[in-house]
Amino acid sequence: MIAVLGLWRLDYQDNPRDLYLRAGPESDLLEQMYESFGSDDNTVMVMVQAKQPIFSGDLIKEMKPVVDRLQELPEIEEVNSLFSLRRQRVPILLVDPDRNSPQQLAEMERLALQHPLARGLLLSEDGHSTILLIRLAGKSLNIAHMQEALENIEQLVTPLRKLPGIQLFIGGPPTIRVESLARIRVEQFKFSIIGGLSSLCIAIFIFRQWQAIGLGMLGPTIGVVWTMGAMGWMDQRIDGIKIIIPSLLFVIGFTDSVHLVMGLGRLQTKAKKRLSSREAAYRTLKELGGACLMTSLTTAAGFGSLMLSGTTSVQRFGFCCAIGAMLLFLAVVLTFWALAASPFGAAVINAKPFAKPPGLRRRQPTWLRAIRRILRFPKTTVAVSIIACLVMGATCVRLEPNIFWTESIAKGSPTMRSVEELDRHFGGTAYGAVLVRWPAEANVASPQVINAMAATHKVIREESRFGVPLSIANVLASADFLPGGYADRWAALQRRPEFKKQARRLVVDEEGDDLPGEAVIYFLTADVGANALKQTLEKVNRSLQNIETETGVSLTLGGTPVVAGNVFTNMIQELAISLAVASVLVFVIISIPLRSLTLGLASLLPNAFPLLVAGFAIYWTTGYLTLTNTLTFCLCLGIAVDDTIHFLKQYRDSRLEGHSIERSVLISLRRVGRVLLLSSLILVVGMAGMLASETPPLRIFAMLAMLAILTALIGDLIILPAILLCTANRRKKT
Known part of the structure; x- marks a missing residue:
């Protein structure tokens, strides 16, 4: 009853940041950026794609009331769109839905494609797609809050879906998180039931x-x-x-x-x-x-x-x-x-397995006869196993940790299509960032700061995996209706309330204090995997270091995808290393109760075999370690150790009863092997149902779990007995 009450208290981790934020300089920097500039992972992206250019027909006129209604939602802090921008040179709205003649629309399109805050940021290069950037209210949002906001957004943008020639894609970190968690919840429950029922059916067939x-x-x-x-x-x-x-x-x-x-x-x-x-x-x-x-x-x-x-x-x-x-x-x-x-x-x-007397029979089961044929050549079996493990081990060391933000989303789902389209037209769905810092005596419009930002923009634009960068430099460039250079524009814009609202997400530069100024340069990152992103970021970081040396302005890479990617890859690496340490620890723990260093050493190879097979399979399928397939190693270790201990305990008991090594191995195979075969069959059938899952992590986990169960069986019924028989041959020679 106490446990059942505890189950009611158990909940899913609905704040994704808690999984990747950890003590360390990277996480500290990310939290500081959240505090200074707001969260970079609370933005929902609604991409409107048209067969004709966005600035044609009645699309602009239809979009404006939708944007206005979105802005009124209490869950939304602000909506950035083409309707938010002012023209260059003339401080009037760039897009006016009431000016909808073909000539006026063509003029608005021309101006938008030249605007520093529009081209590549809110309007695609080909002019056929535009994006609404919807920032959700709040700092650290849970999944329930995100889901409610997404449902309201979906309801309000539905009229745009009904327009002819229009496609709507809703993406961004909130959609990925909600989709991932919701699907995993549903499919884990569904396939747990299916797996349990499948296992039960097999158990009924076996035991009757x-x-x-x-x-x-x-x-x-x-x-x-x-x-x-x-x-x-x-x-x-x-x-x-x-x-x-x-x-x-x-x-x-x-x-x-x-x-x-x-x-x-x-x-x-x-x-x-x-x-x-x-x-x-x-x-x-x-x-x-x-x-x-x-x-x-x-x-x-x-x-x-x-x-x-x-x-x-x-x-x-x-x-x-x-x-x-x-x-x-x-x-x-x-x-x-x-x-x-x-x-x-x-x-x-009265169960079926006990219908006939146990023990060694004249007519042995087929599986036992097959194993005994293999064990006629124990040295060859062990040698082949060692060579196979060495080959697989050499392959496994080439595995590198990696993570995709969409790896929990079914291929072909609306969310996945949205991510792919946003990657193609705007460079991604998650914001990376460069934190820009300068001494207190300077300001954001100082020449060295502007030069550093301009050089950083250039570096980011050169990378195909990044979207168009956005910073206060874009805002200052768009304000050319003001006289003078950037310093004059900065001074003039600070006196405008509407500008302060726009700039607060991009710069912290309070005049009159002695603190260094800070600004942020945002850029969208494509979901190419944390490993590939890391390689690009290392290249960018080298360029940023050169810019720092030339300008004296500090430039630091950050943002949620950068920090979370590093943390997750480190997490995967640490998990793999910890499991390797655990494997060695298991050897020690097995040796002590059995009071035999020989039996402890004999357990190493059969315990390592399923781990190496799983790693080998991962290398030739996905090619990298993700959080899901790394966790499968936990299952491999648990199954292998469990089976090995039962076999060795039975073997040791038989030896203490005075049986020879060969006889003890045969008794252990007859008694323990039968149990391992039955339990493995039930578990494999239970896992098989998950292969039909639309969620890739659950499907991969099921596949690797089934492989682990079968290879652990091989390790404990073939490799371990062969090793024990080799010790018998050695003693005979001695």
Whole structure:
């Protein structure tokens, strides 16, 4: 009941900034820019595209009332459009909807294409597209606020969609965030249900008995509920990383639960129903409880090592997984004891897998015969595995972290089309920025500041991945109806209230104080991936350093896509490194309880195999590490370690009973391998439903998870036994 109440407190992380803002100079600079110039990620972009030029027909006349109604919405702070601009040389409005003769429209188009604040910024180069820049009110907006504002915007711009020859595209960071989170919420819930039902159907087919099915699935389900409830009570929100926690924990807990169910059935069958339910449950926990505890401690320690990361969101993910691993163990063991020690558990012996006596049979299962054929050549098997791991490892080290802001959006969706069109016509949907700083004795119109801005504009314009830059220099250039140079225009414009409203987003230069002045140069960035953007930014940064040297004006790259891209790529890199550290830590934890360095070393290769296969698959599919496919490594590690510990525990117990290495390997394969095959089949079928998802991250996660489950099976049923058999050959030679 406490966990269920915690679930009601659990919510999604609806403020995207909390995921990428972290302690550090880049984040501090970004927050300072938010404070000085306002948020650069709260702008909704409505692009109006026409078959004919924008300045033809009645389009301008139809757009004006829409813009006016948008400005009246309480969720909107301001709307920048062609209707906001004044002409050069003559201080009157550039676009007047009442002047709609062909000659007047042609004149307005000519002036707009020459205007420093219009061409490439509000009007496309070909004159067929214009953009409404709608800044949402507020500083740090949550998803619910953004969604409400977008719904109101969509309703108001609907009349424009009905005009002949007009296409409307709504984009910008708010639309991407709302679409991503909304789709992930819906599809995660949908495919969790589908996956659960698919797994249940396979479990029914395998066990043919509802007591065994309930005993296997109830424990991990309760463990996941306990974990998510605990996260709710600890005020942990589900974000882009924590979203895999339910699937990850269920997979780990389900494997342990199936081991207990199969162990219970085997003991009941061996005793020929002479054991009481309580005694059978006690002996099962005595035999397998230690292995389950080892898997939980190992998983908790492995994921707990992620708390050493420098990224807050990765630390929280590691903490939640570590807590979840222990809660999962408690839930599986307590549920198993409560049910198996009752008459409910006595019926498990009637399940299909126990219909025939267990043990070594004259006619072995097909899968076991196939594995034994391979294990006739253990050295060759190990050698091939090592070579394959080396090849895959050499490939994996070439993987680089990357992130696309639209990677959670379905291809062909309206939001994706909007992003593509905005990238094509205006250079992007997310604003990068250059922070310009100068000494207190100068001002924004000083020659060295203007020269620095002009040179920066030129550098940005030369990059195809950037849109047209916007700064106070554009405003001063457009105010040529005022006499004198930029310094005179700056002084004159500061006395105009309407100018102060326009300039407050671009410059902070209070006269009379001793503080350095600041201005910002905005430019749209295309969604080409954080890695490609980083390469372009490094090139731009070198040019900015040269401009700094020549002018003495400080120029610093920033903006949400720049900082968030760097933080996310660092996060991915740290997560990958932390998982590598966790893998080594797992080796230590396995060696201590088993009291064998040899068995600890034997676990390294089968545990590394699924990780390397996943990395190899990522390299030849996407070609880079994203947050989603990096998190799949967590699943690989969890599955591989779980399976390995159960196999090694059974092997060690068989050795202590006096069996030879070969016999111990065969017993372990017969008892543990059967469980691994059944649990893997159920999990793979459960994950398969997600392959039909329209959300790329969920589809990729499902594909890699299925691959991880299958390769972990190969690692523990073929590679690990082969390594153990090699030790037998070595002892014989000795």
